[in-house]
Amino acid sequence: MLTDDGKHLYVSWDEYHLLIERLALKVHASGWEFDQILCLARGGLRPGDVLSRVFDKPLAIMSTSSYRAEAGTVQGRLDIAETITMPKGKLAGRVLLVDDLADSGVTLKAVVERLRASPAIEELRSAVIWTKAVSVFQPDYQVEFLDTSPWIHQPFEDYDTLRPEDLKRKLSY
Secondary structure: OEOOOOOEEEOOHHHHHHHHHHHHHHHHHHOOOOOEEEEEEOOOHHHHHHHHHHHOOOEEEEEEEEEEHHHHOEEEEEEEOOOOEOOOOOOOEEEEEEOOEEOOOHHHHHHHHHHHOOOOEEEEEEEEEEEEOOOOOOOOEEEEEEOOOOEEEOHHHHHHHOOHHHHHHHHOO
């Protein structure tokens, strides 16, 4: 639900899962056949997992990080892992890169540049749930384009500040 001021978008778990399913259908409707999925951790983990299951394709994970300050609301220095985690083999062939959103687009642009330099990757396409108007990167597949560039409050963000003591209080009867 987008707030009246256009600065915040609140997404429930049900909405979040529906958006991931819509993303899967967009990729499917394109007719593009791919060999592997690479998701960007952390935001792309959930969409990547679902797409990996729906398309029955192996899932690889690359960790990236840029949102650290102020409970993850202020972008900092971009860190991209040197290695990619996957069950076997190496990232190769036709690869679908999955993340939750193209916010500034800096992370996706940097990852795509790195991956395109790999001779093992024949073709690379990207898929996200949301693309913000301010993004410097335009993915191949998206579910929603956000022209007001709101802060997206995803349902799992409650865990960013929840600590074991809080869980204990929450779950005590």
